Amino acid sequence: SQQGEEDPQALSIQEGENATMNCSYKTSINNLQWYRQNSGRGLVHLILIRSNEREKHSGRLRVTLDTSKKSSSLLITASRAADTASYFCATPRGGGSQGNLIFGKGTKLSVKP
């Protein structure tokens, strides 16, 4: 079952611009994670935001969480060609007690130099 849905499916921007990706989910969660995947590689954890947090920063990344709207956004500021990758949101499955995650289909970001 699909919990998180990213939007847009694909995003193409120029280097230096900001990139914003959105994730919507269906059920109540206690945290939401964002992962990055370079083409043909494994996923890398970027950031986790808890349900009692509204915003979190990590370097050029800013994540927001709106539990009332069941949505999250990932902002990458001053993007670089090296940011080209797919970005996935992941939410806990079934209350999160077993640590299993449900991944969305991802947003494919292309940053042109």
Add this chain to the structure above:
Amino acid sequence: DGGITQSPKYLFRKEGQNVTLSCEQNLNHDAMYWYRQDPGQGLRLIYYSQIVNDFQKGDIAEGYSVSREKKESFPLTVTSAQKNPTAFYLCASRRSVAYNEQFFGPGTRLTVL
């Protein structure tokens, strides 16, 4: 150098053959996971293991089998019963139930000829 390794990187199989994908971690993590990723799709959970000698079916376990005889190893066998096995397979681990982040291996791309 800690991490998760998967082998082989590329695997070709003839129809009707069973193949085993290797996943090893030296992070001393309790839980391990197998995901399948198809083009343009998110990750779908095949099997997971929270502890040695125990594993559970995920969303798409049919045609797959696993074992967890050692903490560091979680091999996945793709059997001939899996009707459409061509995909990218990702192994992941998690430290324990108290931690949310999953760490991923580099993946194995399986192609059925």
